[in-house]
Amino acid sequence: MYKREIEDRMKVVILAGGRGTRISEYTKSIPKPMVKIGSLPIIVHIMKLYAKYGYDNFYVALGYKGQIIKNYFKKNRFKWKINLIDTGKNTMTGGRLKRLSKYLKNERFMLTYGDGVSDINLKKLVSFHKRNHKTVTLTAVRPPARFGVIKLQGNNVKYFKEKSNIDEGWINGGFFIIEPKFLKYLKNDKTFLEKNPLEKVAKNKNLIAYKHTGFWQCMDTVRDKEILEKNIRKFKV
Numbered sequence: 306m307y308k309r310e311i312e313d314r315m316k317v318v319i320l321a322g323g324r325g326t327r328i329s330e331y332t333k334s335i336p337k338p339m340v341k342i343g344s345l346p347i348i349v350h351i352m353k354l355y356a357k358y359g360y361d362n363f364y365v366a367l368g369y370k371g372q373i374i375k376n377y378f379k380k381n382r383f384k385w386k387i388n389l390i391d392t393g394k395n396t397m398t399g400g401r402l403k404r405l406s407k408y409l410k411n412e413r414f415m416l417t418y419g420d421g422v423s424d425i426n427l428k429k430l431v432s433f434h435k436r437n438h439k440t441v442t443l444t445a446v447r448p449p450a451r452f453g454v455i456k457l458q459g460n461n462v463k464y465f466k467e468k469s470n471i472d473e474g475w476i477n478g479g480f481f482i483i484e485p486k487f488l489k490y491l492k493n494d495k496t497f498l499e500k501n502p503l504e505k506v507a508k509n510k511n512l513i514a515y516k517h518t519g520f521w522q523c524m525d526t527v528r529d530k531e532i533l534e535k536n537i538r539k540f541k542v
Contacts, residue, residue, distance in 0.1 A: 317352075317361075318366065318402065318409070320398055320417070321368070322336075323398075323419075324369045337419065340530065367391050368391075390404070397497045402416065403493070410485070415427075416481040420523055421521065422520075424520040439484075439506075442514070443478070443512065444479060444521075445477065445514035447518070490506065
């Protein structure tokens with residue numbers, strides 16, 4: 306098999322097992338990845354982005370109300386290869402990935418969360434990862450500030466600026482590319498991906514950030530869902 310074919314078949318892991326407590330208005334009855342933006346669940350928007358770039362071999366880590374996701378994909382047929390795998394109701398993000406490690410074998414893979422969308426160019430992300438030879442590449446984004454910024458000197462306003470994503474620092478936006486040797490940092494179901502594992506590869510100078518300045522939005526709250534609804538044309542494939 307040619308190397309290019311292997312790259313195009315890179316597996317995509319989607320973490321879709323969390324409880325989504327901050328958007329409980331919806332997640333009391335359905336898992337967060339099934340909350341609709343427009344006419345489709347957010348997880349389908351995520352999959353459509355990957356499929357647009359040729360990455361359509363999905364491994365979805367299920368947990369909370371996972372059967373609802375299974376039922377959806379039984380009723381709605383897509384051309385993609387979709388593997389729906391139970392990873393435990395109370396398993397943490399790193400633990401879910403560890404449970405999927407037997408399916409990933411000794412291959413580079415992609416990973417993201419089941420509640421964030423973007424207009425990221427995944428081919429450019431892959432090229433960046435290959436050029437830098439690190440264990441993990443994450444996508445760094447600047448979230449829009451929720452409030453305007455003021456600076457005071459006494460009671461006098463010395464500086465005023467309306468909401469802007471420039472005032473916010475870079476954060477983890479997901480959309481990872483990961484080398485298989487990273488899996489050794491995952492201990493058990495209680496492992497948080499974002500704590501010890503990523504902290505360790507960062508300390509070893511094996512974590513690099515791909516800076517994405519285009520559209521990105523996660524869906525933690527109802528307000529976030531409303532923002533996504535208003536901006537659906539920016540990420541809809």
